[in-house]
Amino acid sequence: VGNSVFFLHGPKNINIEWRTDSDVFKRWMHGNTGHPFVDANMREMLNSGWMSNRGRQNVASFLTKDLKMDWRLGAEWFESQLIDYDVCSNWGNWTYAAGVGCDPRDSRRFNIQKQAKDYDPQGNFVRLWMPELSAKVSIIDRFHMVPTDTSSAIV
DSSP states (O other): OGGGGGSTTTTTTOOOOOBOOHHHHHHHHTTOSSOHHHHHHHHHHHHHSOOOHHHHHHHHHIIIIISOBOHHHHHHHHHHHOTTOOHHHHHHHHHHHHTSSSOSSTTOOOOHHHHHHHHOTTOHHHHHHOGGGTTOHHHHHTTTOSOSOTTTOOO
């Protein structure tokens, strides 16, 4: 594996066409994608320097599988933000999420709505990090199935 973990095609040397749209990436970075569960996780990291492992998997899957953005941008952003940053865990997990690292299953993609339902069924986590949604009970009660603003959602 060596240093291939840091390269675009990863340890598996898989050629995937990645996007590098800086506007889309900035919205993901700052928790403004329009997808509450993703946005809440990103805002938690931005404000506290921490995110749960499940949150990390979800936002990484969203960035790479839904937005099709270059996974290395996410790995670098996490490196700059996380207080518990670890080189091996971070880059290994990002290659895994992107599908260019060690994973016995091809095209692993997290269903963000199902994850929100399973891990934040009452919407408490989303409400904590996205107080602007507190009045929008229907969005949270539906397990975050729809973006907060479909006209500006990036996916």
